[in-house]
Amino acid sequence: MEMKRVMLTSGAEATIELRDGIILKSRAPKRYRLKEIDERLRRERTKIEAKLIAEARKSGVPTPIIYDVMNCEIQMEYIDGVQLKHVLDANLSERIGELVGLLHTAGIIHGDLTTSNMILAGERIYLIDFGLAYFDQSTEARGVDVHVLFQTFESTHGGHETLIKAFTRGYRKTFKDADDVLQRVKEIESRGRYRTERL
Amino acid sequence: MRRKSKCVLGIEGTAWNLSAAIVDQSRVIASAESSYHPVEGGLHPRAAAQHHATHMEQVIHDVLAKGKKNNAKISAVAFSIGPGFGPCLRTVATAARALSLSMNVPLIGVNHCIAHIEIGRWLCNVADPVILYVSGANSQVLSYRNGKYRIFGETLDIGIGNALDKFGRYAGLQHPGGPKIEEIARKAKCYMPLPYVVKGMDFSFSGLTTAAKDALAHAPLEDVCHSFQETAFAMLVEVTERALAHTGKKDILLAGGVGANSRLMEMLNTMCQDRSAKFFAPDKAYMKDNGAMIAYTGLLMLESGAVLSVEDSAVRPNYRPDEVEVTWR
Numbered sequence: 204m205e206m207k208r209v210m211l212t213s214g215a216e217a218t219i220e221l222r223d224g225i226i227l228k229s230r231a232p233k234r235y236r237l238k239e240i241d242e243r244l245r246r247e248r249t250k251i252e253a254k255l256i257a258e259a260r261k262s263g264v265p266t267p268i269i270y271d272v273m274n275c276e277i278q279m280e281y282i283d284g285v286q287l288k289h290v291l292d293a294n295l296s297e298r299i300g301e302l303v304g305l306l307h308t309a310g311i312i313h314g315d316l317t318t319s320n321m322i323l324a325g326e327r328i329y330l331i332d333f334g335l336a337y338f339d340q341s342t343e344a345r346g347v348d349v350h351v352l353f354q355t356f357e358s359t360h361g362g363h364e365t366l367i368k369a370f371t372r373g374y375r376k377t378f379k380d381a382d383d384v385l386q387r388v389k390e391i392e393s394r395g396r397y398r399t400e401r402l
Numbered sequence: 403m404r405r406k407s408k409c410v411l412g413i414e415g416t417a418w419n420l421s422a423a424i425v426d427q428s429r430v431i432a433s434a435e436s437s438y439h440p441v442e443g444g445l446h447p448r449a450a451a452q453h454h455a456t457h458m459e460q461v462i463h464d465v466l467a468k469g470k471k472n473n474a475k476i477s478a479v480a481f482s483i484g485p486g487f488g489p490c491l492r493t494v495a496t497a498a499r500a501l502s503l504s505m506n507v508p509l510i511g512v513n514h515c516i517a518h519i520e521i522g523r524w525l526c527n528v529a530d531p532v533i534l535y536v537s538g539a540n541s542q543v544l545s546y547r548n549g550k551y552r553i554f555g556e557t558l559d560i561g562i563g564n565a566l567d568k569f570g571r572y573a574g575l576q577h578p579g580g581p582k583i584e585e586i587a588r589k590a591k592c593y594m595p596l597p598y599v600v601k602g603m604d605f606s607f608s609g610l611t612t613a614a615k616d617a618l619a620h621a622p623l624e625d626v627c628h629s630f631q632e633t634a635f636a637m638l639v640e641v642t643e644r645a646l647a648h649t650g651k652k653d654i655l656l657a658g659g660v661g662a663n664s665r666l667m668e669m670l671n672t673m674c675q676d677r678s679a680k681f682f683a684p685d686k687a688y689m690k691d692n693g694a695m696i697a698y699t700g701l702l703m704l705e706s707g708a709v710l711s712v713e714d715s716a717v718r719p720n721y722r723p724d725e726v727e728v729t730w731r
Contacts, residue, residue, distance in 0.1 A: 215644035235672040236636040239593045315602065319648055335600075351602030358545065358552035359648070394558055 216248075216334045221281055226267060228252075229276040230334075245275045248334050253277050255311055255336040262309030264302050265329045282331065284324030291318055291360055293369040298328055300373025303349065306330070308378050312337050312344045316352040318359065342380070346387030349374070353388065408477040410704060411465065411501065412697025415494035416486025416514050417538065418445055420454045422465040423693035424474050425701060430694045432468030434461045444567055444577050445538075451489030458497050465693070476505055478709065480700020483511030484721030485539070491717035499712050508709035510700040514691075515540060515723035516551060518657040520702060521695035526682035528653050532645045534638060534670065535723075537658035537691075538563035538578075541605070541638065543645045544723060546731065553724050554645040555603030562634055563660045565607035569630060572615045573623055583627045584663050590628030594621055598633055603644065605637045635666045639673050646679055653680045661689040702730040 209221040220227040230245040232238075253272040256279070260266045267280040287295060299321060306313060313320075314335030322329045339345075352370070356363035375381040407427035414421045421435035438453035440446060469476070481498035484491055495511075502509035519533050533544045533551070541557040560568070563580055570579015575586075596613050599606040614630045642654060654674055660666065661683055674681040688694060703709070706729035 215640070215647040233640075233673070234676060235639050235669040237593055237632045239595070240598065240632060240636050243595070244598070315644075317648060335602075347601050347604075354554070354603060355648075358547060358554055361548070 216332065224281055225270065226279045226281045227276060228279065231275075249275045249277060251337060252333045255333045255338070258309065258338075259306055259311055259330065259333065259336075262311070263305045264309075265327045266333070267329065267331060282322045282324050282329045284322040284329065286319055287321040287323055287328065288318035288355075288359060290323060291366065293365050295323070295328065296356075296366040296369040297373035299352070300370040300375075301377045302328060302330060302373075303352070303370075304374045304377030304381060307345050307348070307380075307384070310338050310340045312339045312348045314348065314351075316348055317355040318352075342383050342387045345380075345384045346391050349384060349388050350391045353392075408701065408704065409469070409474040410478045410480055410510070410697045410701040411469070411476050412480040412512070412517075412693045412695070412700050413462075413494050413498050414482050414514070414517075414691050414693045414696045415454045415490050416482050416484070417490060417691065418450060419691040420457055420461055420494070421691065421693035422461050423697045424465060424469040424476065425694055425697040426474070427701070430697075431472050431474050432465050433693055434464035434468065435693065436461050440577050442576075444571060445487075447487035447489050450487060451493045454490055454493045458493065462497065462501070476507055478502075478508045478510055478700060478704045479505065480510040480512050480696050480703070482514040482517065482696050483715070484514065484718035486514055486717075486719060488717065488719045491719060495715060495717050499715060503712070508704060509712060509715055510703050510708065511710045511715055511718075512696045512699045512703065513721050513723055513726045514696075515542070516726050516728075517695035517699040518689075519544065519551065519655070519723075520699040521688050521692070522655045522657045522682065522684045524698055525684040525688055526655060528655055528680075528682045530651060531653035531655035531682060532642060532649060532651050533655045533657055534642045534661075535657045536562050536638065536660035536666070538567065538660075540658065541607070541660075542723070543603070543638075543641050545645055545649050545651065546728070549728055549731075550726065551723050551728065553722075554648070555605065555641040558601065558604050558606045559608040560611070562607055562638065563658075565611045565634065566630070566660070569611050569614050573618060573626075580660060580663065583631065584665060586624055587627040587631050587665070590624040591622075592625055593632060594625055594629045596629050596633045598637060600637050600640060603641055605641060607634060610634060631663075631665055635663075635669050638666070639669045642670065643673050643677065646677060652678075653682060656681070656683040657689060659690040662686045706730040 217230045256266045271278040320332040356366045423433035424431045436457035438450045479502040535542045539561045541562045543554040544551045566580040575582045671681045
C-alpha cells in the first residue's frame with residue numbers, strides 16, 4: 204500500500220509532516236549550532252513537548268492526541284483547520300484568553316504563544332506546538348507567556364489594543380490569578396530596553 | 403544626464419565612534435571619523451563625549467573638505483538623536499544644530515538603530531528583510547510592518563556586545579573584547595554547557611555572562627570563549643529563524659557592530675541556506691557605527707519631510723526603534 208506523505212510546514216523549530224492522516228513532528232538537527240547544543244535542545248524539547256501536550260488536554264485545552272514519541276519525533280493527531288493568524292478577531296481573542304487561562308491554571312506555560320500556533324477547527328481552537336512549553340506556576344513565567352502573545356498581536360495584527368482587551372476578558376474568566384499576571388505583563392514590557400512607559 | 407540628487411551630511415556619535423559622512427541617492431561621497439578607545443576598562447560616557455567634543459571640528463572639517471572636492475552641496479544636516487550615551491548625544495546634537503543654522507539647511511534627528519537597518523537595506527539592495535541588529539548596547543530582531551519596524555524579540559538585559567565585552571574585561575582582555583574572544587575561541591578544544599536563555603521571542607545574556615566568568619575558574623579561556631560565543635549566537639540565530647518562519651519573509655539582514663563576528667555570520671548563513679532564505683550583510687565598515695548610515699537615513703527622512711526645528715531637537719537617550727514613524731517606506 205502506498206503511503207501518503209505531505210510536508211506541511213518547515214517551521215523554525217521542527218518539520219511537520221502528514222503521513223497517512225497522522226502528524227509527525229520531528230526536530231531535525233540545526234546545522235548552524237554546535238552539535239552539543241543542538242542535541243541537548245532537541246532531545247529535551249521533544250520529551251517535554253509530548254508530556255505537556257497531553258497534560259494541557261487533560262486541563263481542558265484542545266490539543267492534538269499523542270500517539271507515540273521516539274527520539275526527536277512525536278506522532279500525533281492531525282488537526283484540520285486554519286491558523287488563527289489568518290482569521291483573528293476580538294471574539295477569537297477572548298476565547299484564546301479563556302484557553303490560556305485554563306493552561307495557566309494547570310501550571311503549564313506554552314512558551315511560544317503566537318497566532319501561528321493556534322488552529323481553528325470547527326468550533327474549537329486548538330493550541331499546538333508545545334515545543335517551548337514547561338511547567339511553572341510563577342507569575343513571572345505566566346507573564347512572559349502572555350507578553351509573547353501580546354507582542355505577536357502588536358507585530359502581526361492590526362487593532363492590537365482591542366485584541367488585548369478581548370484576551371484579558373477571557374483570561375480573567377478561567378484563571379483566578381489573571382490580574383496578578385496582567386500586572387506583571389506591564390512590568391515585563393517596561394523591561395525591554397528603552398521602554399518609555401515605565402511603571 | 404542624471405538628475406542631481408540631494409546631499410545630506412550625517413553625524414554619528416552615540417558611543418565610541420565619532421563619524422561624519424555625506425551621501426546622495428547613489429553613493430557615499432565623503433566620510434571622516436575619529437574613534438574613542440578607552441585606555442583601560444570599558445566605554446565611559448563622559449570620556450567618550452569629551453573625545454567627540456575634542457575631535458568634532460577636525461572630523462567635520464575633513465568631511466566637508468572631501469565633499470567640496472566632489473562638488474557636494476549640502477541640503478540637510480542629520481544627526482543621531484538616540485539611543486545612546488546622553489553626553490555623547492548632546493555633543494553631536496550641538497554640532498549638528500550649529501551646522502544646520504550656519505548652512506541654513508534643515509535639521510534631521512535620526513534613530514541610531516533604524517539607521518543601521520536602512521544603510522544595510524540600501525547597500526545590500528534588500529527590500530523587506532527580517533533584521534538581526536546586534537551591537538554593544540542593542541540586540542534585537544526586527545521586521546517592518548505597517549509604518550514601523552516592529553521588534554520581534556530583544557534582549558531582556560544587556561546587549562550581546564556588552565556581554566562579550568564584560569566577559570572579556572573579566573578575562574583580562576582589553577576593550578573591545580568581542581574581536582579578541584572570536585580570535586581566542588578558534589583555538590578551543592571542547593564545548594562546555596552554559597545557560598541557554600530564550601524566553602519566548604526574547605533572549606537574555608547576563609546570566610550567561612556570569613556563568614562564563616565563573617567557568618574561567620576551572621576551564622581554559624579558549625574553551626570558555628568558544629562556549630560563550632556558540633551559546634549566545636545560537637540563541638540569536640534561533641530567534642531570527644523563528645521571526646523568518648513567522649513572517650514568511652525570505653531575507654535576513656545583519657546589522658550592528660557585532661555583525662562583524664565571522665562565526666555569527668557563518669551561523670546565520672547556514673541557517674539561511676537550510677531555509678532557502680537569503681543572507682545579507684553590508685561591509686563591516688557599515689555595520690559598525692558610522693556617519694553614512696545617519697546621512698543616508700537623513701536623506702530618506704528629508705525626502706519624506708521628517709525634519710526638526712532646533713526647539714524640538716532634544717536628544718533621546720532611550721529612543722526605541724519601534725517608536726519611529728517610518729515615513730519613507
